[in-house]
Amino acid sequence: MLRRDVVVVGAGVSGLTLAGEVARRASVTVIDRLPAVGGVLGYEDPLVRELHEVTVARQVELLLGTTALRWVDNRLLVAGPRGIEWIPAGCLVFCGGTRPSTAAELGIGGDRPAGVFSASVAIHLMEAGVRLGNSVVVVGSSDWAARAAFHLDRQGTHAAVVLDQEEPRFGERHWCGWRLLEVHGAARVSHVLLARDGFRQRIACDAVVLGARLKPLRNVDGAVFEGPNVIYLQAVAEVTTARRVEAFAREASGRVLAGKGGTG
Amino acid sequence: MVKMSPPTTFDVAVIGGGVVGTAIAMRLSLTTARVVLLEAADDLAEGASKGNSGIAECGYDTAPGSLETRLIRASSPCWEDLSRRLDVPFKRLGSLSVAITDEEAARLPHLLEGAQANGVSAEIVSADDARRLEPMISPECRGALYLPEEGIIDPLRLTFGYAELAALNGASVMLSAPVIAFEKVDGRLTTVRTPGGSIATRFVVNAAGVQSDTISALAGGETFHMWPRKGQFWILDREFGSRLQHLVVAVPTPMTRGVLVVPTTHGSALLGPTAEDLQDRYDRATVPETLDRVFEKAKALVPSVSLDYAIKTFAGARPASDPVYRIKRDPQVANLVHAAAIRSTGVSSSPAVADLVLDLLQEAGLSARDRPEAKTSIAPVPRLLFADKPEFLPALDPRYRQVVCVCEQVTAAEIAAALSARVPARSIDGVRKRTRATGGRCQGAVCMAGVSFLCSLHLGLLPEEIPLTATAGSTLGIGHAAT
Secondary structure (H helix, E strand, O other): OEEEEEEEEEEOOHHHHHHHHOOOOEEEEEEOOOOOHHHOOOOHHHHHHHHHHHHOOOOOOEEOEEEEEEEEEEEEEEEEEEEEEEEEEEEEEEEEOOEEEOOOOOOOOOOOOOOOEEHHHHHHHHHEEOOOOOOOEEEEHHHHHHHHHHHHHHHHOEEEEOOOOOOOOOEEEEEOOOOOEEEEOEEEEEEEEEEEEEEEEEOOOOEEEEOOOOEEEOEEEOOOOOOEEEEEOOOOOOOOHHHHHHHHHHHHHHHHHHHHHOOO | OOOOOOOOOOOEEEEOOOHHHHHHHHHOOOOOOOOOEEOOOOOOOOOOOOOOEOOOOOOOOOOOOHHHHHHHHHHHHHHHHHHHOOOEEHHHHHHEEEEEOOHHHHHHHHHHHHHHOOHHHHHOOOHHHHHHHHHOOOOOOOEHHHHOOOEEEEEHHHHHHHHHHHOOOOOOEOOOOOOOEEEEEEEEEEEEEOOOOEEEEEEEEOOOOOHHHHHHOOOOOOOOOOEEEEEEEEEEEEHHHHHOOEEEEEOOOOOOOOEEEEEEOOOOOOEEEOOOOOOOOOOOOHHHHHHHHHHHHHHOOOOOOOOHHEEEEEEEEEEOOOOOOOEEEEEOOOOEEEEEOOOOOOHHHHHHHHHHHHHHHHOOOOOOOOOOOOOOOOOOOHHHOOOOOOHHHHHHHHHHHHHEEEEEEEEEEHHHHHHHOOOOOOOOHHHHHHHOOOOOOOOOOOOHHHHHHHHHHHHOOOOOHOOOOOOOOOOOEEEEEOO
């Protein structure tokens, strides 16, 4: 495989914007694990279409349905329809989007019953027609949580929203200033325990959706924390817009070009 | 579930599908004895065999001359060969028991004596040498006991490896088969009753872990008492765990073994465990305040541990009892053999426990001789995460190109193997236990939907019907949404 100046992981708005800009002066490959561009916005979004056209016009190579695995000695291991291969590159720009915090990251204790979902999983399952519960507790007010709440609402499922510090954005029943302390249940969630100022509150429910405290989604070995020749472009704001992400990516492309490794 | 045309009578029914029960079933499957393994849960390794520290111990701190020490010492040299034959990740990394205080340093010679009494190679090393061996240990280190024979092993893959080889050799493995009663004729057990039907057998082995006292009572055997000793753990990211080259262990006090910082065979690290004696046999709850204390103790040993690396907390329960290692023929029921009260060392002693149980069964009258034609290994499933030449995997199976769990680098080929094994995964957690999928740093935020759809295809269930765990009623959803 030919050496690239820049390899971009993630074909969402930030990855496409950055690739289009950088491709004016450097060779670029964009990788995404989904078989289409657009990331969370989807390939039909007008901005995604516009950015995609720019990358095609500027001869950015797109490897879709391809997963980036390891960044070792300026080579990226990827697995996709073409097989498993190493792509040599001057630098890796990681545009992997965000994910909600896990139960461990939120410091949630208690049992480990079925019915506790990351908001990203909850959305997928509900899109496939799965009813998660009759009475659901949603934690957080991020875009992920909002999308999950939208699906719950469409299914006619009653949701209570637990907000530690965030402002209410959706739903009708809010527990502002409360923190989810413990999940309880044997096979399935039976109730959760909330805490605020030394008080405890028990809420009966049969599912919990975790959508709080977004984290950058990082899962390429060698680039999970700081990696050599790795640049991260991940907006971890709880609420953002595609245009803001695009502007952020344009600004970052200058940094990538300034710091890119040798010429391929 | 393994189905075979059931013989009218089995020679041995092994009760309990943990690491001890499966090891015994595997050992018996190498003989002419016809074996059935009965597990109450819907998967193997649902008790102490999951949720432990994954150490293949060398037996340095168990009581000299005890049965436990003898069985661990007999098992320890087997791991290189056995792990290869059973496709189980194993590394003999060696451990360092690190003294931080002068008082702990003063106890090292006593630890050394204990290790030497058990025939374990051990050496007290200076603080400088300890930090040369393992640069991650604290600069406060005053010296350490170095035990080169200690190893790490995947306890889940070990349990599944035992079961796969047993099944390959014709043993029946019955899941969701809790024993509810025994039938007896002339003081001998003749039939084991489960909700799904009765199984006729000549001998019974009680390897039911924390429930082995209940099984003995049901069988009319001797009375003893089991209780769970809970251990809470942190799992830290592979980016941290892969830098550890040894097990790092606190110097035990007469009261407790203390906290460990242990690399796992899949690259992460474990911090823990606690040791909490409980009444409730089903309590696996984690308590944030307790885990905070575990974390502080681990930080004293390895200062670079950080909550930034934390990916999960969990609790397991060891089958505690007094006395431990109740491995014997029952004094009241002639054809019942106990393999009970194996507390926290079941992984480490399982090969020799299985040999001993075969001896005890033969003493009790079981006719079983080794079959030269029995298989001694199972076909390995290559893993993308550990492949030296990953680019060649798709030639073995094109599904290696499709990565489902990105964090743990688990492919559709590996998940398909787990779902079509002789003792297959039947839940999302079953897939995790066999492959690590959904068990990584994002805890399934990216892949759990994908894993559930693969389960759906293999199990012939709707996504909402897929069990999350081996517990009945743990389905992903509660029904289908009207659209």
